[in-house]
Amino acid sequence: MSTMVAPVSPAQHADVVADLVRRYRSVPPGTPVRLGKRTSNLFRFGAGSADACRLDTTGLTGVIAVDPVARTAEVQGMTTYEDLVDATLAHGLMPLVVPQLKTITLGGAVAGLGIESTSFRHGLPHESVLEMDILTGSGELVTATPDGEHADLFAAFPNSYGTLGYALRLVIELQPVAPYVKLTHRRFPDAATATAEIERLCAPGAGPDFLDGTVFDPREQYLTIGEFVDAPMPGAQVSDYTGQQIFYRSLRLRPVDHLRVRDYIWRWDTDWFWCSRAFGVQNPLLRPLWPRRYRRSDVYRRLVALDRRFGGSDRIRALTGAPSEEPVVQDVEIPVDRLPDFLEVFHRDVGISPVWLCPLRLRSDRGWPLYPMRPGELYVNVGFWSSVPRRPGQPPDAHNRLIEELVAALGGHKSLYSTVHYDEAEFWEHYNGAAYAAVKGRYDPAGRLPGLFSKVGEAGER
DSSP: OOOOOOOHHHHHHHHHHHHHHHHHHHOOOOOOOEEEESSOOBOHHHHHHOOOEEEEOGGGGGGGETTTTEEEEEEEEEOBHHHHHHHTTTTTTEEEEOSSSSSSSSEEEEEEHOOTTHHHHHHOGGGGEEEEEETTTTOOOOOOOTSSTHHHHHHHOTTOTTTTTTEEEEEEEEOOOSEEEEEEEEEESSHHHHHHHHHHHHHHHHHHEEEEEEEEEEEEEEEEEEESSOOTTTTTOOOOOOOSHHHHOOOOOOOTTEEHHHHTTTTTTTTTTTGGGGGGGTTTTGGGGSGGGGGGHHHHHHHHOOOHHHHHHHHHHHHTTTTOOOEEEEEEEEGGGGGGHHHHHHHHHTTTSSSSEEEHHHHHHHHHTTTTTOOOOEEEEEEEEEEEEEEOOOOOHHHHHHHHHHHTTTOOOOOOSSSSSSSHHHHHTTHHHHHHHHHHHHHTTOOSSSHHHHHBBTTTTO
16 A cells, blocks of 8 residues: 655645746757656667756656545646545545556656556546646646647647656546446457457446456457446455455456455556566465565566666577567557457467457547547557567567557557657658647747657657
8 A cells, every 4th residue: 555645735836847947948959858757657768868858857746636526636747646546545536547557647648648447438548637737848838728729739748758748737537436346257259259248348328337358368358347336245255466366367267356446446556467477476486575565567667677778588598599589568559340350460470468458439529639549439459568589580570560560450559658660651640740740840849859759769769
């Protein structure tokens, strides 16, 4: 259980913002700027610009206010969802969409993208934002709303990854919660039947409170249906997956389960979905020795960063004669009717398992220019995070390129938190280069911040 963070007063927030704006404006022209954040959930591990000026943002990590009547929260941009959830749960509320990992920040989920099991109902995190204070690339502090003077920046901010500016304060909508979530895990023998059930459960105006899925192999996939309840069923167990038990394994063992609402929200964080197995954390002999406070996603991500930096895994594979491996860490959005097509190719040509499924539908009918999903259409996010052995003669990015080409062919989209392998022309075709250029030209005409392609591409800044 995390410790509640003391609220930040509006005056304290104003002082921190004024100091940050002053420091940003004092950076000499031509000097790259980076945010000095304590955590990152990006999977781009390049060194970045050695001469970049790092702006300390540790004063922007708090919750300013929660209004239980209006069901809104006023939050600083670098606040983690872990702290935000603790502040809102104290009022019987939670954000409409809470990304799966505790140290994702609110500003990061809006400037990037976030998703979770409420996304078929509430869309993506940026769709519950009512207003944002943004420090633009030109050094101006503006308040952006859906229909105000800076509506163009508000619309283009999602998926801009800090290349148009930084969100320093956000006001977001909240939803009420019950004390517990009842889970029903339903097994399906193939992707087609699972997809049909996703479509049925996600019909507008119906459906459960939560829905996601896990694919273990082409013949074993589960949909997890979540419902708020005031109390567990009589005699039902209330599970705890922060200790010795592992959540994703329970899908095969417990057709019905119950979790406290906070434990449900962070059910994937303890073992980073299933990725903690790479560190031996799921070994029943080692797990009791791994301190509970270190069983969390940000610890595992730091271990991966160290491995990428020093090449420890590559050296071990070279010494043992094992083939080199290509990291394949991606989340992609696929139109629901094309999900079986995607999974068929993925199982055959990539072979990572398990795979996460999360249905989503945009909440807004206006769309978002830098991630141009079609309003009203149901998509399924497919998440896969591992590495794949390279065959002799294969290009180093063969599997990632295959996935990118397949996603484009099926009318889907790829999230940009990991490295992009498109060339620049392909990239802007998928991510609305004309719209980006117009907003970049208005809010960062001197190019103080990196461009989106230069930041997320293979040779980009990190």
